[in-house]
Amino acid sequence: MRVYNTASRSVEDFTPINEDRVSLYTCGPTVYDYAQIGNLRAFVFDDTLRRVLSASGFRVKHVMNITDVGHLSSDEDEGEDKLEKGASRENKSVWQVAEFYIEAFLKDAESLNILKPNGYHGPHGVYARATDFIDDQIKLIQILVEKGYAYQTEQAIYFDVSKLSDYGKLTGQKLADKEIGVRSEVITDSDKRNPQDFGLWFFTIGRFENHDMRWPSPWGDGFPGWHLECSAIIHSVLGEPIDIHTGGVDHIGTHHTNEIAQTEAVFDTKLANYWLHNEHLLVDGQKMSKSKNNFYTLYDFAMQGITNLSKVPLRLVIFFGFISAFLSFVAGMFYLIYKLVFWYSFSVGLAPVVLGLFFLGSVQLVALGIIGEYIGSIHTLVLRRPLVTEKERINC
Ligand SMILES: [Zn+2]
Numbered sequence: 137m138r139v140y141n142t143a144s145r146s147v148e149d150f151t152p153i154n155e156d157r158v159s160l161y162t163c164g165p166t167v168y169d170y171a172q173i174g175n176l177r178a179f180v181f182d183d184t185l186r187r188v189l190s191a192s193g194f195r196v197k198h199v200m201n202i203t204d205v206g207h208l209s210s211d212e213d214e215g216e217d218k219l220e221k222g223a224s225r226e227n228k229s230v231w232q233v234a235e236f237y238i239e240a241f242l243k244d245a246e247s248l249n250i251l252k253p254n255g256y257h258g259p260h261g262v263y264a265r266a267t268d269f270i271d272d273q274i275k276l277i278q279i280l281v282e283k284g285y286a287y288q289t290e291q292a293i294y295f296d297v298s299k300l301s302d303y304g305k306l307t308g309q310k311l312a313d314k315e316i317g318v319r320s321e322v323i324t325d326s327d328k329r330n331p332q333d334f335g336l337w338f339f340t341i342g343r344f345e346n347h348d349m350r351w352p353s354p355w356g357d358g359f360p361g362w363h364l365e366c367s368a369i370i371h372s373v374l375g376e377p378i379d380i381h382t383g384g385v386d387h388i389g390t391h392h393t394n395e396i397a398q399t400e401a402v403f404d405t406k407l408a409n410y411w412l413h414n415e416h417l418l419v420d421g422q423k424m425s426k427s428k429n430n431f432y433t434l435y436d437f438a439m440q441g442i443t444n445l446s447k448v449p450l451r452l453v454i455f456f457g458f459i460s461a462f463l464s465f466v467a468g469m470f471y472l473i474y475k476l477v478f479w480y481s482f483s484v485g486l487a488p489v490v491l492g493l494f495f496l497g498s499v500q501l502v503a504l505g506i507i508g509e510y511i512g513s514i515h516t517l518v519l520r521r522p523l524v525t526e527k528e529r530i531n532c
Pocket of ligand 1: 163
């Protein structure tokens with residue numbers, strides 16, 4: 137079996153640490169809203185990988201987390217807490233919001249025929265919830281503080297990225313390059329040593345004063361940063377290094393980079409041997425995202441009466457959702473070539489060639505249009521109606 141490993145930026149033969157066993161970890165959803173199908177695609181990708189591994193004779197131990205605390209609106213730990221935002225939007229407690237959207241995610245996963253993780257059984261089931269690993273996360277922070285990788289400000293405890301000479305190696309990006317991106321964010325803690333330093337523990341003071349989710353720690357009441365949970369869960373449940381770590385390409389630059397930094401700083405060992413990432417789902421050539429408001433959920437499909445679509449086609453639509461953008465591009469290129477040849481033939485008086493090309497071009501464009509619009513295009517599948525309103529979705 138051969139896989140594309142983000143860490144080496146190349147296709148490699150897959151060789152697990154133990155001959156026929158594979159440890160697989162997936163970054164799961166943050167449960168503050170319905171998962172859009174772009175997020176669900178990551179889990180379909182992951183599930184397909186797991187089934188291929190099993191069919192190839194490997195015994196797969198699969199663990200997935202659920203982020204129910206600590207994920208701020210910017211991956212660089214700035215902005216609001218996503219769950220708190222969901223709670224004020226819906227006039228519920230953060231705990232209620234987490235429970236509600238965990239249930240919604242479980243239903244989505246079931247409707248896509250996604251296998252449940254089989255490597256963990258905890259107090260809340262088979263998905264490893266971040267809030268069930270608070271003590272494990274605190275232990276990691278203690279080691280990071282002792283080893284000099286973490287420092288405390290009035291607002292938080294941060295990981296000092298300048299202490300790792302190879303920080304950012306997953307992207308191949310130099311720290312100085314990453315700095316440019318981070319500088320555009322609003323840095324709310326002026327005591328941070330480096331703009332890229334990320335939060336390990338946020339104190340429930342200042343902007344987080346009314347934060348409902350809080351736990352005692354040796355440094356004061358607060359809650360863990362988002363990146364820490366995956367390092368803690370992997371250490372507690374699987375042990376590092378694991379064979380395969382998966383996630384979306386949007387995790388590479390910050391979340392997975394920070395997971396690697398924490399684990400390597402604490403345990404002096406690799407976190408994972410293979411890093412496999414799924415691409416974004418495209419809608420009319422653009423990344424599907426909540427910030428662009430061009431996203432769909434499985435609920436949107438249901439609102440269109442697409443409730444009897446069986447699990448397999450639904451998975452295929454999500455898995456191959458990029459196809460409409462690709463076909464649009466191919467159709468555009470063919471059309472350009474066709475026009476150039478058409479005008480050239482016309483100018484040199486080749487009327488039969490002109491007519492022939494006109495016919496062939498029409499057939500080809502219609503064929504590509506049909507394939508692109510009716511097989512690949514999520515946008516068309518949802519019948520080009522306005523997105524359901526926030527209110528409709530919440531009342532679902
Ligand atoms: Zn993660």
